[in-house]
Amino acid sequence: MLMFLDHRFTQTDRLRQAVSYVISPVQSLVSLPSDLLSWTSETFSERNELLESNRTLRSQLIVLQQKAQQLAVLEAENDRLRRLLDATARLESTYISAELVSVDPDPFSIQVILNRGAQDGVYVGQSVVDADGLFGLVVQVDSLTSRVALVADVNLAVPVYVNRNGMRSVVVGTGDLTSLEMEYVPDTADIRVGDLLVTSGLANRFPPGYPVAEVVAIEHDPGEPFARIRARPLAELGRSRNLLMVFQEEAS
DSSP states (O other): OHHHHHHHHHHHHHHHHHHHHHHHHHHHHHHHHHHHHHHHHHHHHHHHHHHHHHHHHHHHHHHHHHHHHHHHHHHHHHHHHHHHHHHGGGOOSEEEEEEEEEEOOOTTOOEEEESOOGGGTOOTTOEEEOSSSEEEEEEEEOSSOEEEEETTSTTOEEEEEETTTOOEEEEEEOSOTTOEEEEEEETTSOOOTTOEEEEOOGGGOSOTTOEEEEEEEEEOOTTOSEEEEEEEESSOTTTOOEEEEEEOOOOO
């Protein structure tokens, strides 16, 4: 009897295993859609999290780049202000600081508008300098603002002398922010490329001894009595924003 039962149970186990082998794939197929849906849901969730994280990081990067640019602007402005402060050591006359607020759109002149006017004591004929050299001359004054012709303006002439040998001359604007010309320099004059031209102070119009330009080219035309001499303005005519307006003392 016991042997019969053992044999029967053995046959039952084998039947159960056989059924299990048949049912297992079916169960896997049945659960496949659910598992696939779960995996897909997790995958898309992770993808969305990565996309959101990426957007956040991009936004933070843009903010950091903007802050870095603002810092660079502030550092450059501080450097210009320090240089402008150092430039005041060259001036023996009194002065006030001014800021460029706009550029005159007139194509036939090179002029700018400053935020200082008659109420600040500004007057027509007052010279304006930046940290590196002579910037221009006041040509019109309103109550709150003033108009300044840059040294490159074709209507402006500046008495200068060559720092190396004291030779006097006049530089005039060419309409080009990067170029001035010396007028009526004899073809045999002692003038060299690299010579520094500074204000002579003649006519008590510009502060004496202030840098104006550097000679960059000399052309000799046979048969002509005067040499053609070009000079580069030392003031940053196209970039300076912070300036000094000099009160020149009247000649006694």
